[in-house]
Amino acid sequence: MTKSDLIELVANKLHLPKGKAELIINCIFDSMEESLKHGARVEIRGFGSFEIRNYKSYEGRNPRTGDPVAVQPKRLPFFKVGKELKERVNEAGKGSAKPSASVAQ
Amino acid sequence: MNTPNKTRTDDFRTMTKAEIVENVYERIGGFSKKEAAEVVELVFDTIKETLERGEKIKISGFGNFLVRQKNSRIGRNPQTGEEITISARRVLTFKPSQVLKNSLNP
Numbered sequence: 090m091t092k093s094d095l096i097e098l099v100a101n102k103l104h105l106p107k108g109k110a111e112l113i114i115n116c117i118f119d120s121m122e123e124s125l126k127h128g129a130r131v132e133i134r135g136f137g138s139f140e141i142r143n144y145k146s147y148e149g150r151n152p153r154t155g156d157p158v159a160v161q162p163k164r165l166p167f168f169k170v171g172k173e174l175k176e177r178v179n180e181a182g183k184g185s186a187k188p189s190a191s192v193a194q
Numbered sequence: 195m196n197t198p199n200k201t202r203t204d205d206f207r208t209m210t211k212a213e214i215v216e217n218v219y220e221r222i223g224g225f226s227k228k229e230a231a232e233v234v235e236l237v238f239d240t241i242k243e244t245l246e247r248g249e250k251i252k253i254s255g256f257g258n259f260l261v262r263q264k265n266s267r268i269g270r271n272p273q274t275g276e277e278i279t280i281s282a283r284r285v286l287t288f289k290p291s292q293v294l295k296n297s298l299n300p
Contacts (some may be wrong), residue, residue: 091252092252095240095241099233100242101234102236105233107200109224112222116214116222117214117217117234118253120214120217121209123232124257125294129207129209129216130208131210132210133238134210134211136241139288164298165290166294168284177242178284179284181246
């Protein structure tokens with residue numbers, strides 16, 4: 090499901106103009122991005138939390154050539170899935186199709 | 195992913211759903227705060243239900259939420275060193291988009 094699909098679904102369910110649903114959904118993700126930009130966590134009950142992790146510079150390698158590359162310090166978002174969703178995702182998968190089913194598409 | 199020398203941020207402020215609702219209410223308008231809360235709730239519920247079905251969520255400019263199937267494997271209790279079988283499971287992972295990564299590293 091893409092953001093456009095999500096917008097359409099929400100618009101239909103709540104009888105909102107699509108343009109408005111789009112503004113709202115953009116606002117939700119923009120808000121989270123702004124928070125992370127300021128180094129603040131985002132915590133959505135029942136879903137999970139996002140936080141910023143700071144990585145120091147290190148010497149990496151070009152995987153193709155094996156040449157050493159200096160990797161600059163960086164900030165990356167880290168998502169920790171909430172307990173409820175973690176369990177729901179796992180429970181729903183039990184006894185379902187073959188292992189690769191969810192990865193395949 | 196290998197994560198060398200990572201440190202947690204020292205900032206303890208946290209944004210919650212209430213603040214997201216507040217932003218939606220103030221920035222977009224045309225509905226009550228209660229309605230803003232309902233929309234935000236519906237968005238997260240929809241995302242959760244979709245992931246529960248094993249379907250991925252792709253939010254351009256933000257990132258992708260993927261459900262991955264893990265096979266069972268032998269693990270170890272780090273306290274006791276005892277071997278245990280970790281059962282096969284489905285896990286949710288988040289892969290941030292390049293756009294988000296760039297915006298966090300100006």
